[in-house]
Amino acid sequence: MIWQDALYLWFLLIIPLLIGATYWYNRNLEKKREAYFGEELFQKLRKGFWSLGKRIRNVSLYIGIALLIVAAAGPKIGTEVREVKRQGVDLLIALDLSASMNAEDVKPSRLEKAKYEISRLIDQLQGDRIGLIVFTGEAYLQSPMTLDYSALRLFLNIAETSQMPSSSTDFSAAMETAAQSFESGEDSENTSKAAKVLMIISDGEDHGEGYSEALQKLEEQNVSVYTLGMGTQSGTTIPLYDDSGSLIGYKRDEQGKVVNTHLQAEALRSIASDGGGEYYEIRNGSSDIDAFLGRLDELQQGEFASQEYADFKNQFQWLAGIGLAFVVVGMVFPFYRSRESSRE
Template sequence: MIWQDGIYLWFLLIIPILLAASWWYNKQLDEKRKKYFGADLFEKLRSGFWPLGKRIRNASIYGGIALLMIAAAGPKLGTEVREVKRQGVDLLIALDLSASMNAEDVKPSRLEKAKYEISRLIDRLDGDRVGLIVFTGEAYLQSPMTLDYSALRLFLNIAETDQMPSSSTNFSAAMQTASEAFGSIEEDKKTKAAKVLMIISDGENHGESYEGALQELQDQNVSVYTLGIGTDAGTTIPLYNDSGSLLGYKRNETGEVVTSKLQPQVLQSIAEDGNGEFYEIRSGGSGIDAFLGRLDELQQGEFANQEYADFKNQYQWLAGIGLLFLLIGMVFPKYRVVE
């Protein structure tokens, strides 16, 4: 048994105080009566008095007060099982961490803007399982499918371009990793949730052909959406040291400064072939908002059917019995008709 407001139990100390005060008052009253009345005369004056009735009356009143005080403390006993169902879609976010994502044509940078929009997306999810893939020339499952959005944010916050061994971009690697992640959850046959892969990138692809990996996702009934980030004009790719000071700008093999632009054609093609849609993020967040609207329309499945055991409130019974005892104490007779 546990108590919701155990402090009220201290009021039970009032009961022995009242009993002691009642005993002292009756003792003083008896001493005064003996001064003015003899025992026989007092019995005649108190004809019909029922000592047992008085004891029952007093016991009912004190017992009722005690039960009401215990009820006020909120006793909880036993367990109350509650079933909680959560529904949503299976969503994997593939975030491009190539060097070109450091370009600052979208402030403060493409990567930071992408992380901000992903964070907004997480804030508005409810019951969707979400995972995070980071990719460049290689891809890694940074966070497996989870309903723990706070843990996902931690993985998102530490995602940086310098954590990856390659600075190029390979969509095929991201798709293969996504296919493996979706394959690992297919054993859950109870859910019929839609499976969605969202690729966030500036569209530059330096890897192998992704057609085979995309076909594998289609075979798994995964819808592939793409979110392009950057501008058509593009900009240079800054290089910073560990202290945040600008060292220069990324150059190609011939020593020329590289200009990175948003290349939507590749992303549009992926979304079209992947039964998804293509969105853009430039300065605002309209792209992620449009994707959220589409996400709400997708078929949702039941991910968690969990049972939570909790202590069940019992104060109602104690309060009811306490009020009944008080009622008995007020109406129970102290005198009986003498024939």
């Protein structure tokens, strides 16, 4: 047996206190009675008094209060088997880790803001499988699709631009890796029923040769491609920091000019339009991630996990009912008998 909240059991100390208070009150009352009334007169004044009934009344009250306290503690005895089903969509997030994602036109930076919004998205997911792809000119499956959101957060937290061998961006690499992941994830009839969603989070700067073929493959797999733009149209420079976090300069091109990066929304809009999804945008002071989450709720859902587990069964109802019954007896049980009964 276990307890829902064992702290309530401390209130059982009230019972001996009540018994002691009742005993003290009766003794004090008896002394006052002896000072004013003789025994014969007192017996005539309380003719019909039933001492056994009074004791039954008090004991019932004590038992009832004790049972109600124990019920409040939430005893759980025995086990009951419950079936749990988790349903949702297959969601892959492709996070751009190119150098331009370090730009700070979105505070604290495009990348940090993107990671924050992904984390906020994870907080609101319920039964959706989610995975993480990181990409620049190349793409890697950082975390396969999983229901373990805590594990995904660990992979998300360590995602940095410095981990990638290339600083450019190629959307086709992310799409090809996503297609392979979705294909390998089709391991059951239930998961195949789930809607497949790819969310690309980037500033839109694509240096690849084209993504039409990769996008076509995702379409054949019934994958909806959504995009989330990071940055501003005006753009900004790309800061460079040393290992201690001190600013050491700004990224420059091959001619030595400081690079200015800005959000290229049209490229992301085109991907979302061709991929059957929608384009969202994150700027300072605004975020469309909630709108994307609402869109997920409208998509077809599949069952990813169904399992049975044993849990302790709540038993407080019985104790509460019996306790109330004892309290009622303690309040209404007679401790005076009729004249006929007293004569007997």
